[in-house]
Amino acid sequence: MISMYAPASIGNFCVGFDSLGAALAPIDGTLLGDIVHVEAADKDQFSCIGPYADKLPSEAEENLAYQCLVHFREHVALDMPPVSLVLEKRLPIGSGLGSSACSVVATFAALNKFAHPALSQEALIELMADFEGKVSGARHYDNITPCYLGGLQLTADLVPNKAMSLPVDEAWYYVAAYPGFALNTAKARAVMPDSISSHDSVEFAQRLSSYCLLMQSARFDEALALMQDRIAEPYRQGLITGFSDAKSALPELGAELVSISGAGPTLFTICKTLSAAEQCQAWLRQHYINEHGFSHICKLDNQGTRAISLGAKS
Ligand SMILES: Nc1ncnc2c1ncn2[C@@H]1O[C@H](COP(=O)(O)OP(=O)(O)OP(=O)(O)O)[C@@H](O)[C@H]1O
Numbered sequence: 001m002i003s004m005y006a007p008a009s010i011g012n013f014c015v016g017f018d019s020l021g022a023a024l025a026p027i028d029g030t031l032l033g034d035i036v037h038v039e040a041a042d043k044d045q046f047s048c049i050g051p052y053a054d055k056l057p058s059e060a061e062e063n064l065a066y067q068c069l070v071h072f073r074e075h076v077a078l079d080m081p082p083v084s085l086v087l088e089k090r091l092p093i094g095s096g097l098g099s100s101a102c103s104v105v106a107t108f109a110a111l112n113k114f115a116h117p118a119l120s121q122e123a124l125i126e127l128m129a130d131f132e133g134k135v136s137g138a139r140h141y142d143n144i145t146p147c148y149l150g151g152l153q154l155t156a157d158l159v160p161n162k163a164m165s166l167p168v169d170e171a172w173y174y175v176a177a178y179p180g181f182a183l184n185t186a187k188a189r190a191v192m193p194d195s196i197s198s199h200d201s202v203e204f205a206q207r208l209s210s211y212c213l214l215m216q217s218a219r220f221d222e223a224l225a226l227m228q229d230r231i232a233e234p235y236r237q238g239l240i241t242g243f244s245d246a247k248s249a250l251p252e253l254g255a256e257l258v259s260i261s262g263a264g265p266t267l268f269t270i271c272k273t274l275s276a277a278e279q280c281q282a283w284l285r286q287h288y289i290n291e292h293g294f295s296h297i298c299k300l301d302n303q304g305t306r307a308i309s310l311g312a313k314s
């Protein structure tokens with residue numbers, strides 16, 4: 001059996017709306033992401049299990065992982081033997097952690113490993129983006145490529161091979177806090193204006209290009225000082241109860257940055273020390289997260305999607 005794990009990710013990464021994303025690895029070893037199991041069977045079978053399986057439509061046809069299987073069989077690997085495909089749905093839906101991307105990436109990566117079709121990495125990434133775009137309201141790569149390739153990725157149609165990896169300060173910690181309610185990505189996109197002014201678009205280009213060059217030059221603190229989201233956050237923060245309070249409170253506890261993860265409602269902080277990350281997490285547990293939420297202190301996941309053995313930590 002092939003068991004493929006795909007990690008959660010932060011879309012937008014504050015300065016890179018639809019263009020910059022990072023994969024997350026909780027420091028306690030928790031597998032924060034979806035797992036897909038594929039093995040040979042007498043006929044194609046699909047099932048969805050795991051803590052968030054009951055939050056998805058019960059019809060297989062409406063599950064992205066099943067749709068990926070059908071597409072793969074009909075258009076990519078026509079001679080693939082029948083398979084049993086099990087999606088272990090471990091990320092909440094509409095969380096801002098790239099939940100649909102996780103299912104799509106884990107499914108295609110598992111099927112790709114099982115059937116070995118002649119598909120380039122770029123073609124596989126495009127296929128993944130097509131399927132994630134079906135539910136999020138637009139086609140973008142900023143959850144897909146960090147989830148698949150790991151690390152921090154500059155990622156878009158114009159980027160060579162769809163993704164370029166950026167170096168990061170390995171000492172930084174990221175606290176990801178899911179408050180316990182869903183925010184639909186399409187809804188969070190709909191509150192944004194259709195167009196932005198030439199001033200704002202020039203500023204966005206300056207900020208993102210400077211950020212990437214500074215990161216590439218290992219001038220991490222200067223890059224961090226540029227981290228502001230003027231594209232999505234002003235419009236989305238009103239959809240996320242508690243975000244403004246967290247944005248005000250956490251810098252006093254050592255957060256260098258507080259921003260929305262993807263379309264929200266998960267927020268993330270960047271901290272330079274573990275003790276600052278722990279203080280931020282304690283505040284978030286008390287003030288931001290309800291009984292259905294969770295938080296993790298993370299590093300970036302530099303491995304991305306990978307085959308795991310079934311004894312792996314959950
Ligand atoms: N395997 C799947 N994983 C996640 N969502 C799925 C899956 N299959 C179908 N869906 C549907 O896709 C939609 C996903 O919504 P949305 O894009 O808001 O969530 P998301 O991908 O979890 O968000 P985010 O990227 O912010 O974590 C929901 O309507 C959900 O029912």
Ligand SMILES: N[C@@H](CCO)C(=O)O
Pocket residue numbers: 011012017018019096097098136140142143185188189232261262263264
């Ligand atoms: N870049 C996407 C990510 C969605 O998780 C958005 O912000 O809408």
